[in-house]
Amino acid sequence: MSGIWADEAGDPDHPLLALIHGSMDRSAGMLKLSRQLDETFRVLRYDRRGYGRSFPHPGPFVIGDQVDDLVRLLAGRRAVLVGHSYGGNIALAAAERHPDLVAGVAVYETPLSWESWWPRTTAGSVAVAGLGKTEDAAERFLRRMLGDQRWEALPERSKQTRRAEGAAMVGELADVRRNRPWTAASITMPVVVAYGTLGAAHHQRGMKHAAELLGCPLVELANCRHDAPLSHPALFRSAVIDPLLRTIGPPWSL
DSSP, X not given: OTXXXXXXXXXXXXXXXXXXXXXXXXXXXXXXXXXXXXXXXXXXXXXXXXXXXXXXXXXXXXXXXXXXXXXXXXXXXXXXXXXXXXXXXXXHHXXXXXXXXXXXXXXXXXXXXXXXXXXXXXXHHHHHHOOSOHHHHHHXXXXXXXXXXXHHHSOHHHHHHHHHTHHHHHHHHHHHHHSOOOOGGGOOSOEEEEEETTSOHHHHHHHHHHHXXXXXXXXXXXXXXXXXXXXXXXXXIIIIIHHXXXXXXXXXXX
C-alpha cells in the first residue's frame, strides 16, 4: 500500500488490536496505549494518510479510502479497533463495511460533525470553514488545540511539518461534515464509546448520542481531556478496552 507507514508490536500469534489516531495526530499519539497492550496482544499502529511518516500522500482523504487503508493493513486478520477522535469514525465505518474483520470497536471523543446540532465553533469546524490555504487551517486548528504559547514554542521545522498536514485534515474533516460515515443500525458487533469529564461539551454530548444510537455502553473517564489515550493510557485500557474485550470473548478476553 503506497505511502502508509505502519508498525506492529507484540506476539504475532496473539489476538490483534488496531489503534487509529485522530486528525492532526499520528501513531505516536497511541504509543503509550500500545505499550499497555502489547504484552498480551498484537498491536497495530499506523500513520494515517497525510500524517507523520505517511506524508506526503496524494489523497483523497475521504472515509472510504481511510477504511481501505486500514483493511489492507489488517491483511485478512480479524481485529478489535480502537479509534481516537476522527479515528473513531474510521473504526465504526470499517465495522459497518467489513464486519467479518472487526470483532469490536472502542471510540473516544469521536466527532459527529455531520449532525445538525454539532457546533460550528469547534477547532475542526473553524479550520474547515476558514478561507485560505490548508497550511493556515492546520495552524489555526493546532493553536486552538495546543494554545498559542505551545504552538510558538515548537521548532520552526515542526511548525512547517504540521502546517503541511493541513491538506489531510481539511480533506477528512470536510468529508465527515458533509457525509455521515457510518450507520448505527448496521453495526452489530460489541462497541463502547467514551469521553473525558474535562473534555469539550460537544464531545460529551456526541458520545452520549452515539451510545444511544449504537445501544452500547458509555464510559466516562474522570479528569481526562481529549488526549486521554496519551495522558492516561493505563486508565484507558482498564476502563474502556478491557471491558469491551470481556464482552467480545475469546481470544481477546483473558
